[in-house]
Amino acid sequence: MSGDRFETMVSAHHGEIYRYLQRVLGRPDDADDLSQETFLRAYRAYRSLPKDANVRAWLFSIATNLTKNHFRSESRRRVAYGEVRASAPAAVGPAPEAELISRETGALVEGIVQQLPLKQRLAFTQRKIHGLDYEAIGQSLGCSAETARAHVFQAVRKIRQGLDGHGLLSEGLER
């Protein structure tokens, strides 16, 4: 792959990798730092990437490894969880009632996702937000596709329980 091809890869995937990292890290500054590091690492290694490799899954895998390393530090983990609670997105400006409920649900889901165990959070975000297949998710997490699927299912169960706890699901179902 030439330098130009790498640039094409950056412009094709930077936005998505940034958003993935922002979702799993919860802090825009960390997402910025780790997305930079993801592509710098990718640049160092892309020459050895097989021609038929799934570049998108490979980038997610690098970003996921960096995220795992990031949270391995106990102090950073504390900071991250503290920030998560403070950074849950809030509704801005006037909005119709239905939209308010939808925003509230979205914010709650994001809040619950941030508090999931790391592997569930990573697997859930890769699968449900970015649509990666379980094989790719398993590779990035260092587990089988089956285990990756179990992480996603666990996450969805916890989110459902969380929303149920706020009465949002029963309200929605009654309508």
Add this chain to the structure above:
Amino acid sequence: MSDKPAGCLQIADDLLAAALGEAAPGAAHRVEQHLATCASCRREYQGYRAVDGAVTALRDEPAPAERLARSLERLETRLADLRKRLLVYRIVPSPLGHILIARSELGITLVEYLDRGTGPRASRLSHEPGVELTEDGGELEAVAHELLEYLGGRRKRLEWPLDLRLARSDFQRTVLQATAAIPYGAVIPYAGIAQEVGKAAATRAVAQALRWNPLPIVIPCHRVIGSSGDLTGYAGHRIGLKQRLLSLEGVPTAKHAGAVAIAPREMYALYPGEREYCLPTCPSFETHRPAPLTRFASREDAEAVGLLPCTMCRPDLHPISH
């Protein structure tokens, strides 16, 4: 222990998979049948569907454009810096010992005989400021193959793009470029290179510049010799390597009084600026002013670079017999 009925527990995973749209057709059908009779699972199923809907809404949220643009701009700056610093290396075990080859995006940057080990830490690059090394993942395989072909005498040219970033000065860069033009099977004195670069008196500076040649073999400093024909200086004091490289090209060498030198009487000669190559005994040399001669191991080597046989001494009619 869950207080759910066994049938509900059995179908729990399929139920969730169906709600997420991931169930196999058979499982989806079983879930459908179960839901028709179980209100509790129906509620659970609808709960999962609601989660799926909320997540879909999140997925469609627009990206934070301003932050993204700033991040991308910063990334491009850092990538440009990394591109300048990053060199990919490969260590090639060869008949001349372990040789490290490194390349940048522009071309081959370093060919180095490793004499202090067989890893990258033995390389001068490990101390070079502003350089980051990364191991080759296959990009240098063809280059390594060509190098081994060359050292095995099965190839005469190494036509690699070169990056002279490790040259220490503009003068050294000029000397290296002049040296790169010395043909296969030829030798020229340091004084000849000095003349080539327009600094006829700078013979010692040329020798010094070639002492730090970052691209030996491919920039053939082994083809530059002393005025007396001695193989002075190579990769430190490894005259033996220089002799082996010249022997590969058919350049005759011999040891005299402890020094290794070429055998000029066994080589064809070219006066600077001429287009005809001569026998070493050509009478035309008696009429020329003394000048550093380029010498060729064979007529083929001379003619491969477009030279013609001298019309006075006729090396074509009276070739040197080895």
